[in-house]
Amino acid sequence: MTSVKVKPYVPIVGKRAVLLLSRWVPSWILLNRDLYNKLQRGVVGEGLARKLYARGMASLRGETLQIPKKASFSPLYFVIDIADNCNLACTYCVRHPMKNHRLSDEKLREILKDIKNIAAHGNNEIFIQPFGGEPLLALDQILKIDEFFQFHGIPHTITIQTNGTLISLYTAKLMWQRGFQISLSIDGNKSTHDIHRITASGKGSFLSVLRGFNYLRDAGYPAESIGILTTLTRPLLTRLEEVVDFFVNSLGANSFRLAYPYLIRPQMAFDFVTPKEYAEVAYYLITIARNKAQEGKKLIEAALSSRVKGFLNNDIQDICWSGPCRMGYRMIAYDIEGNRYPCSELTGLQLYQIGHALDGLEEEPDRLERVISDFHRRSFNHLCDECIYLPWCGGGCRMWSIYGRFQNYSRLDYVCAFTKVVIDEVIQCMVDGKMDLLECLQ
Secondary structure, eight states, X not given: OOOEEEOOEEEEEOSSOEEEEESSSSOEEEEOHHHHHHHHTTOOOHHHHHHHHHTTSEEETTSOOXXXXXXXXXXXXXXXEOBOOOSOOOTXXXXXXXXXXXXXXXXXXXXXXXXXXXXXXXXXXXXXXXESSOGGGGHHHHHHHHHHHHHTTOOEEEEEEEOSTTOOHHHHHHHHHHTOEEEEEOOSSHHHHTTTOBOTTSOBOHHHHHHXXXXXXXXXXXXXXXXXXXXXXXXXHTTHHHHHHHHHHTTOOSEEEEEOOOSOOGGGGGGOOOXXXXXXXXXXXXXXXXXXXXXXXXXXXXXXXXXXXXXXXOOOOOTTTSSSOOBXXXXXXXXTTOBEESSGGGTTOGGGOOOBTTSOGGGOHHHHHHHHHHHHHHHOOGGGTTOTTHHHHTTSOHHHHHHHHHHXXXXXXXXXXXXXXXXXXXXXXXXXXXXXXXXXXX
């Protein structure tokens, strides 16, 4: 017998096993009924004690308690606002009205030097996302970003989220040669896409996007490597199966990501998808993935996959979906003036600036870390205190917590609604001995 003190947990009992979900660290352990019953009686063998200890779920006499490391300041993801203009006028875009500004060469140099100095605190590859507006309107700036990090020998990946309408065969080949990752904004087929993604004259953009997709394929991008971002509005909610079939059968995609419009304009309120409806979509996405797997195909929504992997393996697959919010600790965003923010979704909100590219805070990482810690503390939503999944999501998306206050919403958190559905499903499969049902969700 080993002297062990088990930390608080929530038991979830299934047909085959019992899962103990830690109440204070993002950890779990799956036990058979016999071991669980012994644990209930206080009978803990050496093997189980060691496993609980290794997961931070128990303390052992004479050994230091395994406390998970607190998130530290080591950003890997950098978002640079290079232009706020766009050649489309999508009706749900939160960036209207456009001011036709773009990042100057001087400000770009300041930002890149700041990223270089911040990246020096770690030894990992960094990820850069030029943001807009439509980033391809400033392709020359994107090339300068790539050349800067190549010159300084800093491993990096550039990811471009584009509306796709400006992609020519030349542009596609250039981006392929540079190793850029490309994601297109596509809201399904022509009839669903052209509802909201329109030009200033009201003309649909679907055919232009499809042309850009085909140019990417001609340039060498495999279909499955081209990201797809789809904004979930009410018209898509009722035609999601049609949208999914288009992605699989017409584009050859095996994954896509659903986004949800926020701070929606009053005239768009009829298209607003609620968190409750988004949770129902999570159930549907799980069903889609399983049905496609039975057909010998693969189609998985990216946030769903990241959340499943994040829970099963405690693995950071995605900065927003694999675990607690990491804004500031793992992400830094810059506006076109060089101001820093802990998240790209907060760009422009002066209250949440964390300095400027010229501040030299990279020489005082402890100071910047204190600023970010204070930001997380102030934005935490205490409605989460009693939730059994709190260790896994850390209180959810800080951006939604902040916007909820501005809009006087009691609980407007899509991440929360989605997470509960996904983790519930994962746990149920685990305790019922149906792990095979999780394979197609990863």
